Amino acid sequence: MTASADGTARTATAPATVRAYYKEWEFGCCGDPFHLGEEVVWELGLMELDEEGLAVWRxxxxxxxxxxxxALRRTAVERAPASPPPGARLHGMVVAxxxxxxxxxxxxxxxRVAAIHVVSHRWSERPSDRLRLSPATDWAAPFGGPSGAPGVDGWLxxxxxxxxxxxxxxEAARGRRARGQRGQRGQRGQRGQRQRRGGRR
Structure with a gap:
């Protein structure tokens, strides 16, 4: 189950807030550091949840x-076990x-990034107790990115x-930042190679 419908009509005002789970492996593979207050451009999807998963993320x-x-609403409708009534309010767990x-x-x-919580999973008999959230003070990826950091499963x-x-x-600003970060990574890699070659002399 990936979404729930309560059968009530949706309000006319669209919500301006989305909570998205950014998995650590996604960030470690292809992500760029982000911080509170930053304007970001992200690709969002809908997590597929069974009843137990829904209890964890409810x-x-x-x-x-x-x-x-x-697009996420269409996905929720397609995954629903029964077609929700027109205008029903649907909810789902969003992922980056x-x-x-x-x-x-x-x-x-x-x-705009308004809040960041570090997510870690733990075992509990109660699914609602399996998530542990810790507020992040500023950067989601301190020291350049905690890829593989123990206890960090991602960020809410x-x-x-x-x-x-x-x-x-x-979109244009995001492209400029990405090119700048790739250039910085390339320069760091070149410096590292020169240092390694110098050490072998």
Whole structure:
């Protein structure tokens, strides 16, 4: 089960806040560091949850408003065991992904990072107690990125001012930042190679 419908009519005002789970392996593979207050452009998808998974993530679901997340709402409708009534309020667990979503659509959005919580999983008889959230003070990826850091499974990120599709100026700014970060990584790699060659002399 990936979404729930309560049968009530949706409000006219689209929600401007989305909570997205950014898995550590996704970030370690292809992500760029982000921090509180930053404007980001992300690809979002919908986590596929069974009943137990829904119990784990129940407190962190996002309303899938058709004006803000139409692709995710279509995915929720397709995955629902029964067709929800027209205008029903649907909720789902949103994820940030660089690799697409299995059996679902993804949605590209721009947003402002309003809050970051470090997520770790632990065993508990009660599914609702299996997530441990710790507030992150600023950077999601201190010291350049904690890929493989013990106890870090990902981050629960609160996104505000969500817009889809992203405005062209934000897409352009994201491209410039990505090119700058790739250039910095390349320079660091070249310096490391020169240092290693120097050490062998």
């Amino acid at each position: 407190d962190h679901l996002t309303e899938l408003d058709p004006d803000v997340l139409p 992904s660089h690799h697409g979503v299995l059996d679902g659509e993804s949605q590209r959005v721009s947003a 990120v609160t996104l505000e001012e969500v817009t889809s599709p992203p405005p062209p100026d934000r």
